[in-house]
Amino acid sequence: MSSAVSAGVEEHGLELQAADLLAMIDAGRPVLVLDVRNEEEHASWRIEGVRPFQSVHVPYFEFLENPEGALAQIPSDTRPIAVVCAKGGSSSFVAEVLRDAGRDARNVAGGMVSYGDHLEARRVSLGEARAGHLEIWQVNRRGKGCLSYLIRSAGEAMVIDPSRRTEFYQSLAASLRARITAVVDTHVHADHLSGGPALAKASGAMYMTPSGDAEPPGSVLGNGASLRVGESVAQVLATPGHTPESICLLMEGKYLLSGDTLFARGIGRPDLGSDVRAWARLLYRTLRSALSRLPDETLILPAHYSATSEIRPDGTVSGVLGELRRSAPELQIADEEKFIAAMERAARPAPPSYPKIASANRLRESVAEDLASEWEIGRNECAASRAGP
Amino acid sequence: MNAKKLDVRGLKCPMPIVKAKQEIEHMASGDQLEVTATDPGSVPDFQGWVKVNKKVSLRSQREETDDSGRKIYIHLLERLP
Numbered sequence: 001m002s003s004a005v006s007a008g009v010e011e012h013g014l015e016l017q018a019a020d021l022l023a024m025i026d027a028g029r030p031v032l033v034l035d036v037r038n039e040e041e042h043a044s045w046r047i048e049g050v051r052p053f054q055s056v057h058v059p060y061f062e063f064l065e066n067p068e069g070a071l072a073q074i075p076s077d078t079r080p081i082a083v084v085c086a087k088g089g090s091s092s093f094v095a096e097v098l099r100d101a102g103r104d105a106r107n108v109a110g111g112m113v114s115y116g117d118h119l120e121a122r123r124v125s126l127g128e129a130r131a132g133h134l135e136i137w138q139v140n141r142r143g144k145g146c147l148s149y150l151i152r153s154a155g156e157a158m159v160i161d162p163s164r165r166t167e168f169y170q171s172l173a174a175s176l177r178a179r180i181t182a183v184v185d186t187h188v189h190a191d192h193l194s195g196g197p198a199l200a201k202a203s204g205a206m207y208m209t210p211s212g213d214a215e216p217p218g219s220v221l222g223n224g225a226s227l228r229v230g231e232s233v234a235q236v237l238a239t240p241g242h243t244p245e246s247i248c249l250l251m252e253g254k255y256l257l258s259g260d261t262l263f264a265r266g267i268g269r270p271d272l273g274s275d276v277r278a279w280a281r282l283l284y285r286t287l288r289s290a291l292s293r294l295p296d297e298t299l300i301l302p303a304h305y306s307a308t309s310e311i312r313p314d315g316t317v318s319g320v321l322g323e324l325r326r327s328a329p330e331l332q333i334a335d336e337e338k339f340i341a342a343m344e345r346a347a348r349p350a351p352p353s354y355p356k357i358a359s360a361n362r363l364r365e366s367v368a369e370d371l372a373s374e375w376e377i378g379r380n381e382c383a384a385s386r387a388g389p
Numbered sequence: 390m391n392a393k394k395l396d397v398r399g400l401k402c403p404m405p406i407v408k409a410k411q412e413i414e415h416m417a418s419g420d421q422l423e424v425t426a427t428d429p430g431s432v433p434d435f436q437g438w439v440k441v442n443k444k445v446s447l448r449s450q451r452e453e454t455d456d457s458g459r460k461i462y463i464h465l466l467e468r469l470p
Binding site for chain 1: 401402403404406407410429430433434436437438441442
């Protein structure tokens, strides 16, 4: 990746890949981001890096109507300017206007769609040499805050909650010399289209979900089931609440792939169905029974995060169950009815595309590319409480 | 009054606005232009554009489904003096 970054900078190419822009921001290299989308799109979803960076927002139609006025809104210095729009069309036009004015401007290829699709993999530190044969790789879809996993043991790999960029997981497995034998979705996702069925098919693996209508019947993950990958074993914990079928996978009794049930700093929202009270009740019982038996030192490896600040210095996102038990406000409520009432108060509308995404995932339908990227716009909104400022 | 029609289905930004701008330049005050687009981003884009272009106003916007089942966004613009 580092060679791609330097090529993008040194050759003064007209285009910059979203991955390279993120690498520049994360490394603290000078760059000015110019977002040329309309107000509404800009307000709802923006590029984020692990370090602060300067960005300006000037809609592209201002460059059409009044180029001098638009140019005057951009700080004048020698930093390269990364111009971004929804899909890369308008930003390409604006980058050209800027270059004509003598600025070092590059178009972010594919715009926010590419930013939202970008994946990067990092190995989770399991904290002890004893883990030996087991490797957990976290795949971060940074534009959306979605996390998926590749678990490797003795030449086999299990992929959990993959996005629809399935070739990424195949390449990762190949680079680790592992054969993908199982693909799991922890629940019916509403925020992103699952790559599970397609990845399983492409790699000759079994696709497994906790939903009752899964085919073949042996692929339905029930409570207490064991999943073997290489020399490691994952235990299935039924954890209904975020959705009724939600599960967590406990690897080797220590590493909890917690889906959308527990996050690094909170819990999954129970209000994405039609009956928030019913799902909140399920969630309360899950938190007080199945998950209450796990030790404090259990490592939480969630399927989402809400804020870039949750990314640790090593680039991964994780939590420790004992800390979550102490800090998450939802876990302080020790009364079922009070918990349900709190969840009901916190209920908020879901993005309008969520029911469509959930339905496509439930029915394992493939969705046309342009529709898929339209539905998947924006960061995930799967946590029970919104990210703080 | 009949509005002149502009079909920008299948075109992505900035083209719907670029083409609408070209048409509006050649229209007389009070003339209307009906733009049919498939890009959902065209809805907030037209709203933003008319704020910076003082020669045009946005009379209405509506969503329909065309014969091939695609969602279409119809923007009615009017040329100002």
